Amino acid sequence: MYIIKFKKFDDNRHTIHLKYNTAIYYPEKINHKGYIHFNDSNFIDARGGLDLGVNVILAPRVCILTYNHDHTNSDWLPYSPEIIRKKVVVGDNTWIGFDSLILPGSHVGKNCVIGAKSVLKGLYPDNSLIVGNPAKVVKTLNKTDNAKAYLLEKYDGVL
Secondary structure (H helix, E strand, O other): OOOOOOOEOOOOOEOEEOOOOOEEEOHHHEEEOOOEEOOOOOEEEOOOOEEEOOOEEEOOOOEEEOEEEOOOOOOOOOOOOOEEEOOEEEOOOEEEOOOOEEOOOOEEOOOOEEOOOOEEOOEEOOOEEEEEOOEEEEEEOOOOOOHHHHHHHHOOOOO
8 A cells, every 4th residue: 555645735634535444556647636535445556547636535445446457368368467557537526435446447527426336437427426337327417506505595504
């Protein structure tokens, strides 16, 4: 496991929050724009490249892989020693649910919510609720421009 260098976001928060038992391999291949929350028992292998937007939050036991073995070479069964690297991109304001797996080459848009235990492979548009194995977009999310005002109105001014 590697320690990622912390950079100040403001006086109260760090851009990267690490919880217990988080394993991050090849952290030098991670590009991020701002606040990231890694949770308990996350496993990140970024050897193929990983781009994370601002305000990306991972629930416990999330796994992000950016590589795989070559399964197409029949001379090497069950897989060849060659590693295939593919970048993963996760957009701004995205929540990744408990025990989800993001496979190499996946691109998740901005303002997405990924349901627990989902397995993602492919491209997912902005403002999507993504669930299942294999993961599918089940709903387009509407994002308010002012979440605090929305919550104050919904709960009669009590937060």
